Amino acid sequence: MSKDNQTVHFLATSKPNETHCSTCSLSSLCLPIALEKGDLDSLDKMIKRGRPIQKGELLFKQGDPFKAIYAIRTGTIKSFTVAPSGEEQITGFHLASELVGLSGYSEDxxxxSAKALETTTVCELPLEKxxxxxDEIPGLRKQIMRNMGGEIRQDQQMMLQLSKKTADERMAYFxxxxxxxxxxxxxxxxxxxxAMSRVDISNYLGLAVETVSRIFTRFQKKGFIKTESKEVTLLNLDELNTLAGTVSDQSDCQLHPKQSN
Known part of the structure; x- marks a missing residue:
């Protein structure tokens, strides 16, 4: 079986220098938010932290039994569906502190599928535990619901971008x-x-790869961005926000649709 078709199997191992919820730099963004120390210790005991997932490895595959959700500690994951024809459609990119696998609640x-775009480490939270x-920690359930709500909101915002925005506006929003x-x-x-390739970006935004390349070139010529290999520098946030039709709320670092008068 090729690496690309394998799902990652985690070992519930613990090492003395292993990261724990109470010391993790992402704890304020992940599930442990607002939990008491005793609750954090209980959560820590159930989490599995296995070996790093290498680029191209599947965390889980479409149709696999829903057994766990995963919190990304480092790296990037892409989620995607595969049609009967074999065509892949990317549904999202997931960064450190974000949860992957919540959609499994809908159908068991x-x-x-979820695949690593670079070397990635995750915390596995077995569903049963x-x-x-x-049930024992109401705050934990509330935080999971909050994460699910945020995921739905993000999906809705991206659907709006794909249905009503031009190619340049989609890229600016992305x-x-x-x-x-x-x-x-x-x-x-x-x-x-x-971490994602231009092929992945084009798939996600519903654009041709050539269109994505032309937009990157056009944005650079206009002084909106600068690129060097996979590194991107945003040079003109105001122009990008205007193009995307969004405003940046500095209080929570979120993008919001610009209100029309």
Whole structure:
């Protein structure tokens, strides 16, 4: 079986220098938010932290039984569906501190696949243990629901972009969305690395690869961005926000549709 068709199997191993919820730099963005220390310890005991997932490895595959959700610690994951014809449609890109696999709640199987775009580490939360812990810690259940709501909101915003925006507007929105998510994690909002290929970006935005390449070139000529390999620097956030039809709320680093008068 090829690496591309294998799903990752985690080993519930623990090492003395292993990251724990109480010491993780992403804890304020992930499930442990607002949990008491005792609750954090209970959550820590059920989490599995296995070996890193290598680029191209599947975290889970469409149709696999829904057994766990995953919190990304480092790296980037793409989620996608595969049609009967074999055509792949990317549904999202997931960064550090974000949860993957929540959509499995709808059908008891994963309705999509998740693949690492670079070396990635995750925390595995087994479903059976997680549900038991949610009964004991109401704040944990609330946080999971909050994450599910955020995922739905993000999907709705992207659907709006794909249905009503031009190619340039979609790209501007995409870059600003990635920017705001990096900023929320304490990283630079203006300079960041895109782990996804231009083929993946074109698939996600519903554009031809050639169109994506032309937009990157056009944005550079206009002074909107600068690119070097996979690193992107946003040079003119105001122009990008105007093009995307969004405003940036600095209080929560989120993008919002611009209100018309």
């Amino acid at each position: 199987v994963y309705p999509l 997680l549900e038991t812990l949610c 870059l600003l969305d990635i920017s705001s998510r990096f900023e929320r994690r304490g990283f630079s909002a203006s300079t960041f690395r895109l």
